[in-house]
Amino acid sequence: xxxxxxxxxxTHLSRLVEQAAQGEPFIIAKAGKPLVKxxxxxxxxxxxxxxxxxSGRLSVxxxxxxxxxxxxxxxxxxxx
Numbered sequence: 001x002x003x004x005x006x007x008x009x010x011t012h013l014s015r016l017v018e019q020a021a022q023g024e025p026f027i028i029a030k031a032g033k034p035l036v037k038x039x040x041x042x043x044x045x046x047x048x049x050x051x052x053x054x055s056g057r058l059s060v061x062x063x064x065x066x067x068x069x070x071x072x073x074x075x076x077x078x079x080x
Contacts, residue, residue, distance in 0.1 A: 001025055005030070
């Protein structure tokens with residue numbers, strides 16, 4: 001993906017927009033720092049993965065927060 005300086009983008013905006021519409025997105029940068037990404041409106045957007053996407057597929061034991069408590073305590077106390 002091309003990064004284009006904002007001055008160049010202003011100068012060649014028509015050509016750049018046409019290229020983006022044909023599936024060639026570009027980034028507009030100012031002083032080398034990326035500011036915006038220009039893409040065609042019909043470009044598919046990846047869905048955001050949400051927390052809980054494994055809901056119902058995993059089970060957490062009721063004693064999860066107490067599992068291996070004796071081992072952890074022994075490690076902290078220096079006894080095994």
